[in-house]
Amino acid sequence: MTPPIELWICKTPEDLARHGAAFLRRQIQSRPRVNLSCATGATPVAAYSELAQWASQNPNSLHHVHWFHLDEYVGMSSRDPRSYAAYIQRHVLDPLLVPTENAHLWRGDAASPQDECTRYDTAIRDNGGIDCQILGLGMNGHIGFNEPDTPLDSRCHVVALTPCTLSHNAIHLEGGAMPTHAMTAGIATILEARRILMLVSGAKKAAAINRFFTAEISSEFPASFLRNHAHVTVMADAAAIAGHDQDWKGIRIHEAE
Numbered sequence: 001m002t003p004p005i006e007l008w009i010c011k012t013p014e015d016l017a018r019h020g021a022a023f024l025r026r027q028i029q030s031r032p033r034v035n036l037s038c039a040t041g042a043t044p045v046a047a048y049s050e051l052a053q054w055a056s057q058n059p060n061s062l063h064h065v066h067w068f069h070l071d072e073y074v075g076m077s078s079r080d081p082r083s084y085a086a087y088i089q090r091h092v093l094d095p096l097l098v099p100t101e102n103a104h105l106w107r108g109d110a111a112s113p114q115d116e117c118t119r120y121d122t123a124i125r126d127n128g129g130i131d132c133q134i135l136g137l138g139m140n141g142h143i144g145f146n147e148p149d150t151p152l153d154s155r156c157h158v159v160a161l162t163p164c165t166l167s168h169n170a171i172h173l174e175g176g177a178m179p180t181h182a183m184t185a186g187i188a189t190i191l192e193a194r195r196i197l198m199l200v201s202g203a204k205k206a207a208a209i210n211r212f213f214t215a216e217i218s219s220e221f222p223a224s225f226l227r228n229h230a231h232v233t234v235m236a237d238a239a240a241i242a243g244h245d246q247d248w249k250g251i252r253i254h255e256a257e
């Protein structure tokens with residue numbers, strides 16, 4: 001039987017960032033070589049910043065960490081500040097002083113997005129797989145850019161962006177042509193990570209997190225597939241779980257201090 005999902009309830013977004021960073025620190029300190037794959041989006045920014053603060057006080061603590069990311073817009077080069085590669089550079093690689101050889105970025109402007117997906121899947125495999133996958137939760141249950149109806153066996157692949165995702169991300173996409181497609185680690189790719197940390201913040205995610213814990217496991221709500229993974233930790237702030245009686249099955253709930 002799959003062990004229960006660990007749910008840590010943090011009082012505030014600041015607590016969420018602190019506990020998220022502490023979780024990542026434990027992953028970083030657990031092995032001689034660690035592959036972390038980062039989500040972008042608003043939720044993990046503060047946790048990355050907490051991690052950078054710790055790293056600045058602990059020089060040489062990250063030399064064994066290799067950094068991947070979940071997804072990228074098709075057609076966007078890493079020089080485009082709207083790209084996810086630029087986000088990772090800004091929020092992770094620069095503040096954590098990650099050497100170039102430890103960064104494994106999607107090439108959004110690759111001539112063939114399909115070939116880029118194959119290259120990225122191969123890069124993950126050739127580097128020994130992902131030890132810890134950091135995720136956010138989309139309001140429609142997407143993880144990465146795996147929108148509803150993405151199959152369980154999907155690997156890195158190209159997706160057409162839905163109006164819902166485009167409108168959620170619109171504010172970050174100003175200043176250039178709107179992308180129509182993205183490349184993302186697939187559901188199977190995500191589930192192969194040895195450990196998964198999903199961070200969820202804010203009242204606007206309350207319905208999604210309730211659905212995450214209660215929906216039937218199916219591609220209708222892609223995040224539900226995580227419930228079959230043996231090592232998933234969800235950290236949510238109080239606003240994200242407000243209004244639920246938390247009568248969720250298969251979940252071990254902890255109050256984070």
Ligand code: F6R
Binds near residue numbers: 039071145
């Ligand atoms: C980002 C990503 C997305 C986000 C999700 C939540 O790389 O893959 O799935 O994690 O859309 O985004 P925020 O954190 O902005 O609410």
